[in-house]
Amino acid sequence: MRKLLLTVVLLTVVLFTQAQVKPATDAKMNSFIATLMAKMTLDEKLGQLNLPAAGDITTGQANSSDVARKIKEGKVGGLFNIKSVSKIRDVQKIAVEQSRLKIPLIFGMDVIHGYKTVFPIPIGLSCSWDMGLIERSARIAAQEASADGICWTFSPMVDISRDPRWGRMSEGSGEDPYLGAQVAKAMVKGYQGDDLAKENTILACVKHFALYGAIEAGREYNTVDMSRIRMYNEYFEPYKAAVEAGAGSLMTSFNEIDGIPATANRWLVNDVLRKQWGFNGFVVTDYTAIMEMSEHGLGDLATVSALALHAGIDMDMVSDGFLNTIKQSLTKGKITQAEIDLACRRILEAKYKLGLFDDPYRYCDEKRAANEIFTPQNRQEARTIAAQTMVLLKNDNQALPLKKKGTFALIGPLGNNRENMTGTWCVAADFDKCVSLLDGLKTALGNDAKILTARGTNFVMDQALDSRISIFGKPTYFDKRSQAEMVAEAVDMAKKSDVIVAALGESAEMSGESSSRSDINLPENQKELLKALLATGKPVVMVLFTGRPLSLSWENANVSAILNVWFAGTEAGDAIADVLFGKVNPSGKLTATFPQNIGQVPIYYNHKNTGRPLAEGTWFQKFKSNYLDVPNEPLYPFGYGLSYSKFEYGDLKLSANQAKGNQTVKATITLSNSGKVDGTEVVQLYIRDLVGSVTRPVKELKGFQKIALKSGESKQVSFGITPQDLKFYNSDLKYDWESGDFTIMVGGNSRDVKSAKVNWVK
Ligand code: BGC
Numbered sequence: 027m028r029k030l031l032l033t034v035v036l037l038t039v040v041l042f043t044q045a046q047v048k049p050a051t052d053a054k055m056n057s058f059i060a061t062l063m064a065k066m067t068l069d070e071k072l073g074q075l076n077l078p079a080a081g082d083i084t085t086g087q088a089n090s091s092d093v094a095r096k097i098k099e100g101k102v103g104g105l106f107n108i109k110s111v112s113k114i115r116d117v118q119k120i121a122v123e124q125s126r127l128k129i130p131l132i133f134g135m136d137v138i139h140g141y142k143t144v145f146p147i148p149i150g151l152s153c154s155w156d157m158g159l160i161e162r163s164a165r166i167a168a169q170e171a172s173a174d175g176i177c178w179t180f181s182p183m184v185d186i187s188r189d190p191r192w193g194r195m196s197e198g199s200g201e202d203p204y205l206g207a208q209v210a211k212a213m214v215k216g217y218q219g220d221d222l223a224k225e226n227t228i229l230a231c232v233k234h235f236a237l238y239g240a241i242e243a244g245r246e247y248n249t250v251d252m253s254r255i256r257m258y259n260e261y262f263e264p265y266k267a268a269v270e271a272g273a274g275s276l277m278t279s280f281n282e283i284d285g286i287p288a289t290a291n292r293w294l295v296n297d298v299l300r301k302q303w304g305f306n307g308f309v310v311t312d313y314t315a316i317m318e319m320s321e322h323g324l325g326d327l328a329t330v331s332a333l334a335l336h337a338g339i340d341m342d343m344v345s346d347g348f349l350n351t352i353k354q355s356l357t358k359g360k361i362t363q364a365e366i367d368l369a370c371r372r373i374l375e376a377k378y379k380l381g382l383f384d385d386p387y388r389y390c391d392e393k394r395a396a397n398e399i400f401t402p403q404n405r406q407e408a409r410t411i412a413a414q415t416m417v418l419l420k421n422d423n424q425a426l427p428l429k430k431k432g433t434f435a436l437i438g439p440l441g442n443n444r445e446n447m448t449g450t451w452c453v454a455a456d457f458d459k460c461v462s463l464l465d466g467l468k469t470a471l472g473n474d475a476k477i478l479t480a481r482g483t484n485f486v487m488d489q490a491l492d493s494r495i496s497i498f499g500k501p502t503y504f505d506k507r508s509q510a511e512m513v514a515e516a517v518d519m520a521k522k523s524d525v526i527v528a529a530l531g532e533s534a535e536m537s538g539e540s541s542s543r544s545d546i547n548l549p550e551n552q553k554e555l556l557k558a559l560l561a562t563g564k565p566v567v568m569v570l571f572t573g574r575p576l577s578l579s580w581e582n583a584n585v586s587a588i589l590n591v592w593f594a595g596t597e598a599g600d601a602i603a604d605v606l607f608g609k610v611n612p613s614g615k616l617t618a619t620f621p622q623n624i625g626q627v628p629i630y631y632n633h634k635n636t637g638r639p640l641a642e643g644t645w646f647q648k649f650k651s652n653y654l655d656v657p658n659e660p661l662y663p664f665g666y667g668l669s670y671s672k673f674e675y676g677d678l679k680l681s682a683n684q685a686k687g688n689q690t691v692k693a694t695i696t697l698s699n700s701g702k703v704d705g706t707e708v709v710q711l712y713i714r715d716l717v718g719s720v721t722r723p724v725k726e727l728k729g730f731q732k733i734a735l736k737s738g739e740s741k742q743v744s745f746g747i748t749p750q751d752l753k754f755y756n757s758d759l760k761y762d763w764e765s766g767d768f769t770i771m772v773g774g775n776s777r778d779v780k781s782a783k784v785n786w787v788k
Contacts, residue, residue, distance in 0.1 A: 055375060055378045055379070058378065058383065059371055059374045059375060059378065062127070062129070062374065063367065063370065063371065063374070065127060066127060066370070067100075068353060068356070068363075068366070069099075069100065069101070069353070070100040070126070070127060070129075071366055071367065071370040072101075072348055072349055072352055072353065072366065072370075073096075073099070073100045073101040073102060073103060073349065074103040074129070074369075074370045074373045074374065075103055075335075075340060075341050075342055075348040075349070075352075075366075075369050075370060075373065076096075076101055076102050076103050076341070076342055076346065076348055076349045077102075077103060077104050077105070077106065077134070077310060077341050077342060077343045077344065078093055078096070078102060078105060078344060078346070079105070079106055079107045079313075079343075079344055080093065080105045080106065080107045080108035080113075080117075081093055081107075093105065093117075094117070094120050097117065097120045097121050097124070097125060097131065098120060098124045098125055099125070100125045100126055100127060100129070101349055102121070102131060103131065103132065103341060103373050104131050104132035104133060104134060104178070104341070104373075105117060105131055105132075105133055105134070106133065106134035106135055106136075106178075106180075106343075107135065107453075108133060108135075108175075109135060109174050109175060109176060109453065109454060110174055110175060110395070111173075111174060111175045111389075111390045111391065111392050111395045112392075113175070114133050114174075114175030114176070114389070114390055115175070115387060115390040117131065117133075118130060118131055118133075118386050118387060118390065121386070122386045129374070129377070130377060130382040130383065130386035131386075132177060132178050132229075132373070132376065132377055132380065132382065133175060133176050133177055133178060133389070134176070134177075134178040134179070134180060134231070135171060135176045135178070135179060135180070135453055136179070136180045136181065136451050136453055137167050137168075137171045137176065137179040137180075137181060137228075137453065137454075138179075138180075138181045138183065138197060138450075138451035138452075139151065139163070139167070139181075139449075139451065139452075139595065140163065140166065140167045140170070140408065140452070140455075140595060140596070141166075141167050141170035141171045141174065141176075141399065141453075141454045142170055142174075142399045142400040142454045142455060142456065142596075143166060143167075143170060143399075143400050143401075143404040143405055143407075143408050143595075143596055144408065144448045144452050144455045144460075144595040144596040145163040145166075145167070145408050145411055145412065145595045146411065146412050146415040146449075146592050146593065146594045146595050146598075147196045147197070147448075147449040147450060147451075147537075147573055147592050147593045147595075148182070148183060148196065148197050148198055148199060148209075149195060149196050149197070149198060149199065149200055149573070149574070149592060149617065149618065150412075150415040150416075150449075150591075150592030150593065150594060150614075151163060151199075151209070151411070151415055152198075152199035152200050152205065152206075152209050152617040153200075153415050153416075153417050153592070153614040153615055153616060153617050153667070154411070154414040154415045154613075154614060155205070155614075155615055155617075155708045155730055155732060156414060156732055157208055157209070157211075157212040158212075159411050159414055160209055160212040160213060160216070161212040161213070161215050161216040162216065162407065162411070163216065163407075163408075163411055164181075164182075164212070164213045164214075164215070164216025164217050165216040165217075165219070166404050166407060166408075167179070167181075167216070167217070168216065168217045168218075168219070168226060168227055168228045169226045169398055169404075170398060170399045170400070170404065170454075171228055171454075172225060172226050172227065172228050172389050172394075173226070173389075173391065173394035173395050173397075173398040173399055174395055174399060174454070175389050175390050175395075176228060176389065177228050177229060177380050177382070177388070177389045178228060178229040178231065178275070178376075178380075179217055179228050179229070179230060179231060180231045180233060180277060181213065181217070181230065181231065181233075182209070182210055182213035182214065182217075182230065182232055182233075182268060183197040183198050183233050183234065184198060184199065184206055184207075184209070184210040184232055184233070184264035184265055184267075184268055185197075185198045185233075185234055185236075185237070185238045185239035185264075185279070186198070186200075186201060186202070186203055186206055186239050186240075186260065186261050186264065187200070187201065187239030187240070187618070188201045188239070188240075188618075188619075188627075188628040188629065188630040189239070189240075189241075189243075189244040189627055189628050190244070190546050190574040190575040190576070190618065190621070190627060191243065191244025191245070191542055191543055191544060191546060191574075191624070191627060192239065192241060192244040192245075192246070192542055192574070193246065193450075193536070193537040193538050193539065193540065193541030193542050193543065193573065193574065194238070194239070194246075194537075194538065194539055194541075195239070195537070195573070195574045195575070195618060196449060196450050196537040196538055196573030196574055196592075196593070197450060197451065197538065197539075198239060199264070199617055200616075200617030200618035200664075201617065201618045201619060201630045201631070201632075201664060202617060202631075202632065202664065202727050203259075203260055203261065203262075203263035203264060204263065204726065204727045204728060205617055205727055205730075206263065206264035206267075207263045207264045207266070207267035208267070209264070210232065210264040210265070210267045210268040210271065211267050211268065211270075211271040213230065213268075214230045214232070214268050214271040214272060214273045215271060217229070217230040218230050218272060218273070218274065222274065222379045222380055222381070223379065223380060223381035223384070223388075224381075225381075225388050225389060225391065225394070226394075226398075228389075229274040229275055229376060229379075229380060230268070230273045230274060230275070231273070231274075231275040231276060231277050231310065232265055232268035232269065232273045232275075232276045232277070233276065233277035233278075233279070233312070234277055234278065234279030234280070234288075234312060235265055235276050235277065235278050235279055235288060235294065235295075235299065235309075236257070236261065236262065236265055236278075236279060236283065236288060236294060236298075237250045237252060237257060237261050237279065237281060237283055237288075238250070238279035238280065238281055239261075240252055240261065240281075241281055244542050244543075244544075244627070245542050246539070246540050246541075246542045247280045247281065248281065249281065249282055250281040250282060250283055251284075252283070254759060255720065255755055255756075255757060255759065257283075258755040258759055258761075259754055259755050260632070262298070265299075266303050269299070269303045269304075269305045270303070273307060274307040274308075274376055274379065275307045275308050275309070275310060275376060276299065276305065276307060276308075276309050276310070277309070277310050277311070277312055277343075278291075278294075278295065278309060278310075278311055278312060278315060278339065279312060279315075280312050280315055280318065282322065286324075287315070287318070287319050287322050287324070288315075289311045289312070289315040289316060289319060289334050289337070289339060290319055290324060290330060290333035290334050290336075290337050291337055292336060292337040292338060294337075295309055295337045295338035295339065296337060296338040299338070300338060306372075307372065307376065308340040308341060308369070308372035308373055308375070308376055309338060309339050309340050309341070309372075310339075310340065310341040310342075310343055311334065311339055311341065311342055311343045311345070312343060313343050313344055314343070314344045314345050315343065315345070316330055316331055316334050316339075316342050316345035316347040316348070317330070317344075317345035317346075317347060318345075319333070319334070327345070327347050327350070327351055328347075328351035328354055328355055330347065331345070331347030331348055331351045331352055331355065332351070332352065332355040332360040332361050334347070334348075335348065335352060335355075335361050335365055335366070335369060336360075336361055336365060339369070340368075340369035340370075340372045340373055341369070341373060352366065400456075400459075400596075405596065405597055406597075408595050408596055408597045408601075409597035409600050409601045409604070410601075411595075412594040412595050412597055412598060412601035412602075413601040413604045413605055413610040413612075414610075414613060414614060415591075415592060415594065415614050416589055416590065416591045416592070416594070416601070416602070416605050416612050416614050417589075417590045417612065417614040417615065417616055417666075417667040418587075418588075418589055418590075418605075418612040418614075418667060418668040418669065418670075419570070419578070419582070419588040419589070419590050419620075419662055419666075419667075419668070420582055420585065420586065420587055420588040420668070421586070421587050421588075421668050421670075422586040422587065423586060424670075425565055425567060425586040425587035426567060426587045426589065426605075426606065426608075426670070427605075427606060427607050427608030427670060428525060428527075428567065428606050428607055428608075429607075430470065430471055430474040430475055430607055431474060431475050431524075432475055432476070432523075432524035432525065433475065433476040433477075433478060433522060433523040433524050433525075434467065434471070434475055434476065434477045434478070434523055434524070434525055434526075434527055435477075435478045435479070435480070435516075435519045435520045435522070435523035435525070435526045435527070435564075436463065436464055436467060436477055436478070436479045436480075436527045436529060437479070437480050437481075437482040437516045437519065437520065437526060437527070437528055437529070437555070437559060438481070438482050438483070438528050438529035438530045438552070438555070438569075439481060439482070439483065439484055439485045439502065439503070439529070439530070439533075439552075440463065440529035440530065440531060440533075440569070440571045441462070441463050441464055441479055441481075441527070441529040442462055442463070442464040442479055442481075443462055443501075443502075443503065444457060444458055444459075444460040444461070444462045444465070445457040445458070445460065445500045445501050445534070446500055446501075446502070446533050446534040446571070446593070447460040447461065447462060447534075447593060447594065447595065447596065447598035447599065448460060448534060448593055448595055448596060448598075449534045449537070449538070449573055449592065449593025449595075450534060450535070450537055450538025450539070450541075450573060450593070451538060451539075455596060457500065459596065460595075460596045460597075460598065460599075461596065461597050461598055461599035461600050462598075462599045463527070463529050463569065463598070463599045463602055463603075464477070464479060464599065465599045465600075466598070466599025466600045466601070466602055466603035467527070467599070467603055467606075469599075469600060469603065470600075470603035470604075470606075470607055470609075478519040478522060478523055479519070480512070480515045480516040480518075480519045481503075481505055481512055481515075481516070482512055482513060482515075482516035482528075482555045482559075483509055483512050483513060483516075483551045483552055483554070483555040484502065484504055484505055484512075484551065485502050485532070485533045485536070485549065485552075486549045486551065487509055487549075487551045489504060492504045495532075495533045495535050495536045495541075496533060496535055497535060498535060500533065500534045500535055502533050509551050509554065512555075513554065513555050513558050516555060516558070516559065517558050517559065517561075517562060520559050520562045520564055521562055521564070523564060524564070524565075525564065525565045525566075525567065526559050526562070526564050526565065526566045526567065527567050527569060527606070528555075528556055528559055528566055528567065528568045528569065528585075529569045529571070530548060530552045530555075530556065530568060530569070530570060530571070531548065531552075531570045531571035531572045531576070532571060532572045532573055532574075532576075534573075534593055536573065537572070537573020537574050538573060541573075543574075544624075545624065546574065546575070546576050546577050546621075546624055546627075547576065547577050547624075548576060548578070548581065553580065553581075556568070556581065556584075556585065557584075560584060560585065565586065566585055566586070566587075567585075567586075567587045567588075567589070567606070568581060568585045568587065568588045568589070569589050569591055569602060569606070570588055570589065570590045570591065571591060571592070571593060572590065572592060572593075573592065573593060574618075575616075575618050575619060575620040575621065576620065577620070577621050577622060577623050577624055577661065578620065578661060579622050579623065579661055582661055582662075589602070589605060589606065589612070590614075591605075608670060608703070611669055611670045611671060611703055611704065611705040611706065612667065612668070612669055612670065613667070613669060613705065613706040613707065613708065613732070614667050615665050615666060615667035615708045615710075615774075615775065616662055616663070616664060616665060616666050616667055616775075617664065617665075618664065619631060619660045619662070619663055619664050620660055620661045620662040621660050621661060622656050622657070622659070622660060622661045623656055625653070625655075625656060626653075626656060626658075626660065629660050630664065631660075631663055631664035631665070631724075631725065631776040631777075632664075632723040632724070632725060632726050632727070632776075633723060633724060634721050634722075634723060634724070635721070635724050636651040638650045638651045639651060640652045640658055645657045659777075663775050663776045663777040664727075664775070664776040665708070665710050665727075665773075665774070665775035665776040665777075666774075666775040666776075666777070667708070667775070669701070669705045669706070669707065670701065670702075670703050670705060671699045671701035671702075671703055671704065671705030671707075671735070671737065672699065672700045672701035673697060673698070673699055673700075673701075673705070673707045673735070673774055674697070674698045674699075674700055675695055675696075675697060675772065675773060675774065675780050676695055676696035676697075676698070676780070677695070677780055677782075678693060678694070678695050678770065678771070678772050678780040678781060678782045679693070679694045679695070679782065680692070680693055680694075680770060680782045680784055681693075681694075682784065683782070683783060683784050683785065684784070684785050685784055685785070685786040685787075686786070686787055686788075687749070687787075687788060688748065688749060689748070690746045690747065690748050691746075691747045691748075691770075691784055691786075692744050692745070692746055692747075693711065693744065693745045693747055693770050693772060693782070694742055694743065694744040694745075695709070695742070695743050695744075695772045695780060696740055696741070696742055696743075697709060697733055697735065697740065697741055697742075697743050698735070698739070698740040698741075699735035699736065699737055699738065699739055699740075700738070701737055702737055703737055704734070704735065704736045704737055705734070705735060705737075706732055706733065706734045706735070707732070707733050707735065707774060708730055708731070708732050708733075708774070709730060709731050709732075709733055709743050709772060709773075709774065710727060710729075710730045710772065710773060710774065710775065710776065710779075711727070711728050711729035711730065711745045711747075711770070711771070711772055712725040712726060712727055712728065712770075712771040712772070712773075712776060712779060713725065713726055713728045713747070713751060713752065713768055713769070713770055713771070714726070714768065714769040714771070715752060715754070715764070715766065715768055716766060716767040716768060716769060717764075717766040717767060718754070718756075718764055718766070719756050719757065719764060720754075720756055720757050722754065725769075725771060725776060725779075727776070728745075728747070728751045729745045729747075729751070731743060731745075743772075745772070747770065747784075749763045749786065752764075752768065752786065763786075763788075764788075765786060765787040765788050766785070766786065767783060767784070767785050767786075768783065768784050768785075768786060769781050769782075769783055770782050770783070770784060
């Protein structure tokens with residue numbers, strides 16, 4: 027017995043000690059890298075920090091390119107914008123056979139919302155409020171990209187934004203830090219899985235650190251100026267969540283913060299990211315961001331490169347600043363050898379974790395490339411996912427779902443256009459294989475109904491603008507006929523039909539990088555077409571394609587049904603048809619506020635109260651915080667989205683109205699589906715901290731659940747609230763909660779909520 031006891035004690039001690047030391051692989055990795063680095067020259071170390079774009083490498087020419095020369099000389103750490111197993115294998119071969127130390131390259135790519143199988147744009151994905159689904163989309167993206175040679179993606183993009191003028195709202199998850207953080211975690215998990223060394227997982231790169239979504243006036247690459255308390259409370263959470271989920275790399279943003287561009291901002295990278303959040307991956311700049319700091323006014327390339335390295339940047343994307351100037355800065359004492367070593371070590375660690383030192387061709391398997399990309403299963407999954415991201419903005423008199431009979435008029439520049447279905451950032455999509463809305467309607471209707479089509483109008487009528495919104499080659503098919511001629515043709519079709527499906531909105535390239543807009547209305551010519559269609563008296567269903575919130579006040583007032591489909595990916599047309607005909611009941615909810623007009627921007631649900639708030643339900647009161655010419659209310663609030671079901675919320679009940687310390691308060695509501703069809707509702711929990719040492723938002727999202735209910739069914743939905751949900755950063759940037767009164771709110775969007783109060787003391 028004593029022997030047994032001793033064994034148990036000994037075993038416990040051993041296990042305990044093991045838990046205290048680093049895992050064996052770390053020790054192995056550290057010694058491997060130390061041995062390797064001992065052999066490296068300064069130039070070879072700097073080479074690891076260099077990330078050029080693949081540039082002139084085309085199939086079969088890897089060896090003769092300029093990049094190849096640099097690879098042979100050990101001057102390249104990784105490459106991006108190169109895809110396909112054959113090309114990547116060729117290039118990797120140069121690194122591992124012709125460079126002195128045979129260090130493999132890391133291959134990056136903007137795999138943002140799918141690879142060849144394209145999912146909805148990220149803002150669309152976020153509107154599913156379904157983290158499992160988002161993780162699955164990232165998993166499939168990783169599976170396909172890794173089968174094509176890629177082991178590193180520049181995703182997730184987690185920038186919070188409240189300004190729809192900014193085209194890159196399409197790439198993020200909207201305006202809310204809590205939801206953004208959940209999405210960030212799901213994406214990292216999807217890409218990286220539980221083992222980075224597996225051949226079908228890839229390294230995530232969370233971007234753009236930080237605050238890129240808060241650029242002034244929504245003008246691309248513009249200045250950011252923000253208080254620290256706002257950064258911590260309203261913008262940092264998704265980056266931090268991605269780091270905590272284990273994201274292996276991070277990209278800095280183009281904008282400045284406190285007068286210093288993110289790429290040279292030591293407080294941001296070294297203090298916040300590494301020290302406060304414990305990030306131990308590597309940091310890469312955005313495209314030419316080091317070089318651009320000269321334009322920002324921080325000095326010549328040598329100066330800005332040294333600033334970046336000193337700030338904690340490890341890899342230089344495209345600027346060649348680290349490669350060509352750091353040696354000279356080292357001699358001048360502007361940076362230290364230790365700083366160079368640390369950056370180099372972090373890059374090598376990532377390569378080690380990806381398993382590239384074991385097998386540099388780990389991601390170069392032709393068989394996988396042939397079997398795992400754009401498979402019927404992946405496409406089916408993309409269709410299922412896409413249908414979950416669509417948001418029904420309006421549906422008067424049950425205009426939707428449509429019946430499969432009669433004659434349909436499909437009108438608008440997005441009706442018969444495959445290339446614009448995927449939206450921004452699709453590096454591997456075959457655009458002609460995308461399912462257009464016309465394709466989708468045809469498949470869904472078969473011989474049950476007739477479809478007439480007419481273009482009706484162009485995306486925009488200004489040809490110069492049209493060329494700017496199709497610059498990367500996603501065709502807009504600009505029609506040179508006059509607007510009057512196209513509208514007349516469309517009206518003629520419309521008159522012969524029973525129902526009009528108006529496929530309107532933005533072209534894929536009207537949002538995304540470098541696509542800021544100062545006017546977020548539907549282009550005037552499209553509105554004119556819509557007016558003409560409505561004038562026929564036929565029922566009109568508007569299918570809205572967009573990469574950002576638009577201002578749709580007129581459309582909302584005049585069209586009976588609006589389905590916002592964002593850009594839904596390769597399977598868009600089928601997924602839209604699934605929703606239009608009611609095979610799928612829409613359940614998407616907005617993750618960004620839709621304003622009534624551009625003047626309300628920035629507009630977001632979690633704003634402060636001000637000292638002169640407008641009384642609820644009123645429009646204008648003199649000397650209150652409001653506008654003369656538009657109410658404060660948005661057109662569609664955050665969290666909003668309709669369903670073919672009818673959801674009703676009972677009163678909110680709290681398990682306690684007085685709470686103390688670390689207790690859990692349960693908030694319960696009865697949700698009923700009084701509609702005729704089964705459906706799914708996103709039930710949202712908001713909290714308002716009524717009194718604080720600093721001003722607090724009027725509400726903040728703190729939880730959500732997706733609840734499926736059969737027609738006629740009711741369910742009790744509960745949220746457990748703990749003091750963890752009450753925490754915020756105070757004016758000393760200390761994260762804690764304060765005793766006081768809190769309003770707990772539950773509802774189907776951020777505006778229509780049931781509420782109850784709790785007093786919570788420490
Ligand atoms: C974008 C990044 C992207 C990078 C590489 C930049 O212009 O801002 O989001 O990852 O290019 O393609």
